[in-house]
Amino acid sequence: MIQYSLCCANEHKFEAWFKNAAAYDVQAGQGILECPVCGSADVSKALMAPAVGKKSNQKVALSAGHPEQKALREAMNKLRTKVVSEAEYVGDRFAAEARKIHLEETDSRGIYGEATSDEVSSLVEDGIDFLPLPNAPEEHN
Numbered sequence: 001m002i003q004y005s006l007c008c009a010n011e012h013k014f015e016a017w018f019k020n021a022a023a024y025d026v027q028a029g030q031g032i033l034e035c036p037v038c039g040s041a042d043v044s045k046a047l048m049a050p051a052v053g054k055k056s057n058q059k060v061a062l063s064a065g066h067p068e069q070k071a072l073r074e075a076m077n078k079l080r081t082k083v084v085s086e087a088e089y090v091g092d093r094f095a096a097e098a099r100k101i102h103l104e105e106t107d108s109r110g111i112y113g114e115a116t117s118d119e120v121s122s123l124v125e126d127g128i129d130f131l132p133l134p135n136a137p138e139e140h141n
Contacts, residue, residue: 001124008035009042012068019124036134037068037075076134083133087112095119102128 002020007013012035018024024045027033033043087110090097094113100106112133115123123130 005046006033006035006043007046008038008040010035010038010040012037012040013046019127032129036079037072080134083110083112086110089113095123098123098128098130099126102126 001017002024003015003017004024005013005015014036016024016033018027028043031041034041035043090111090113092114094111095115097106097111097113101108101111
């Protein structure tokens with residue numbers, strides 16, 4: 001798995017995980033990457049800083065007051081509300097149902113539910129597209 005920092009044409013920055021670098025290239029080539037904030041399909045890799053380990057006594061800066069935090073939280077809540085209202089909840093059968101849809105063994109439809117890390121890894125390895133459902137923190141956090 002590889003994580004990329006991405007940026008849309010409207011300069012919204014976000015991160016996404018891919019099976020490998022080639023998986024990013026395929027999805028970018030097919031035009032299926034979208035900005036989670038504005039929905040723009042004009043997405044490209046953003047400049048990334050290398051991951052450097054922190055000392056155990058070093059404090060980590062949090063961006064609680066970032067200007068786009070409220071807009072991002074609202075977009076995440078809007079997406080979650082849309083999925084929950086329009087998709088079918090399949091509970092812990094998510095991986096099995098996603099696989100059946102991918103293999104066209106059942107009608108294509110929006111679903112959401114839970115999956116174990118092993119099930120998630122298996123779906124990724126098999127090239128089955130899915131996204132985690134965002135769970136935004138409460139407004140007062």
